[in-house]
Each structure stands twice: as structure tokens, then as C-alpha cells.
Amino acid sequence: MASPKFHNTLRQYHRWVGFFLAGIMAVYALSGVLLIFRKTDFLKFEQASYRQLESGLSGKALGEQLRIRGFEVEEDTDGVITFAQGRYNKQSGEAMVLNKDYPFPLNRMVKLHKATTSSPLFIMNIAFGVGLLFFVVSAFLMFLPRALPFKNGLKIAGVGFVFAVLVVLFGS
Template identity: 30%
Template sequence: MNKKATSKNSVTKIMRKLHRDIGFLMIGLTLVYGVSGIILLYRDTEIFTIKKEYTETIKPGTPAGELGAALELRRLRVIEERNDTIFFNYGYYCQSSGEAVYTITTYPDFIWTINSFHKLKSRFTSHWFATVYGILLLFLALSSLWMYKPSTKKFKRGLVLTAIGLVIAAMALYI
């Protein structure tokens, strides 16, 4: 068997080529996921958000206790009821006309779009995109073990860094 042909098709060389090509493919996807992940980390703040005002008409005479469900506002708190107007933390509702005017803090549409990558559910067809992306990321992580021969210092250093990464991830779960 020709030694040169064997070395061209070795598992290490094949893994290196796949790692390189898949890695380049994944750069754009990873940038979007990374930005989305950072935005989601700060979802309990008003960073990256805008204020939007809404005027909605619902059934007149809706009681204060049902207002949150009628307007689909999860964190609605009634502050005061005066005459036929209910004031709540986002705005007010006129019981006689059924008109509600409120302002909420939300993300701009493009941020909602990129954040949807992190919030996919298996019942959506697009979950396959996220599944393939996750599999490719796992491949990139594992294929990096074939970048160097096991007898080299760089390979051993890679194993140590892998172990450190696992320890950091475990610690992050308990902080």
C-alpha cells in the first residue's frame, strides 16, 4: 500500500478538513446565536428594548381581574379604579368604551427574529435547523481532538483545556 495515499486519507486529515470546512460554514450561524444569547442574558433589563404604545378595543365592562388575560399581558397589575377607568402598570382601560391604551417595553422585530432561534420547540418544523446546528457544533468540538496526534504536547494541552472547560461549565451550573 502506498504510504502517501494512506496519509492523505487518514482519519486525522479527513477530520481536519471537515473541521475546517464546517467551521467556516458555522461562523455566520454562530455569530447570530452568540448575539441572541447575549441579548437573552439581559432580558431582565431594558437593554436592547424599545417602548411601543398600543391602543386596543376589548369587550366593554371587562372586570379588573380579567384585564390581563383579555389584553394578553402576563404581568398586568391594577393600580387604581376610578369612575369607569382602570389604571394598570402599563396604561389604562376605559370600561364603558372597551378601549385600552398601554405602553410596553419590547424588543425590536429583528431581535425577536434572532431570539426565536433560542426558543424553538420540537413541534416547529424549523427545530431541525437548530438540531443540525447543535450536531455540527458538537462535531466541531469533538473533531478538534483530531487536530493533533495524541503523542504531541499540543494534543495533551487540548485535553487539559477540555477538562478545564468541563469544570467551568459544571461550576457555572452551581453559581
């Protein structure tokens, strides 16, 4: 059995890592709340971008060039193609596309949540996950196994685990 000194040392590491991860958890919490509203315009603003394309494109060719999800031509006249996200001048080849996105710091937070292995942010996501796993393990190692807080902690953690599994299975 581990000594009380081991448990006290683990408490100290748990506290230090906890303070460090508190800032990271705040960022993840805010970006997680933002992602709940990602299909709405909540906190998003409109921004226009201009792209120079070939002149004289058809509606179908324009959609392929712009690569906009759900692209659909609304109006096609002699000089201009109008679509839901903007317009295209057939003579000049200039396309104006309107996008809605979060302001600078918020869009970076959302990208943090969506990071994949092709993004350098995935290292932070892995480090955060490992830090949380350390919390899970160290929370139980802070108390002696025969102590009442340890036994009650196991029960509460079991209830939390069952709750999380049920929400994941039946919540979506």
C-alpha cells in the first residue's frame, strides 16, 4: 500500500495541474458553448471576400470554382450571376462572397475544438485530454483506499460514468 507521503505528493501535483488546466478548461468551455450555436448567427458577423475568377463562367462552373456548400444560382442575367452568398460579374470575373464568421478571438477558439491531426492545435487537445485523465486517476489516489472519501468517491464516479454513457447513447 502506498504511503501517506505519496498521497500528499499526489495532492500537490493534482493541485498544480488543476490550476494550470483551469485556464485551458475556461477556453474549452467557452468554445464548447459557442459550438452549440454554430448553425445560428449568434455572435457572428458578415464579411465580404472578393475572388478573381475566369470571366464568363456558367452557374455550374462558378459553383465548382467557389466550392460553397449548398451553392445554388438565384438569378443568371447577361452580366451577373446572383447566388445566396453573393454575386459574380461575368465580364470581369470578380466574385463577391459574403460569409458569416465569429470575430477573431472567437473563431480561433472554435477552431481549437475542431482541430484534427492536420492542425498543430491537436497537440493541445491531446495534452488537455491527458491532463484530464491525470485528474481522474489522481483524484482517487489522493485518499487512502480504506478512507471514506475514497469509497464515496468511487460511488459518485460510478454514477457520473453511468450518467455520461446514458446521455451519449440516448441523448442524440
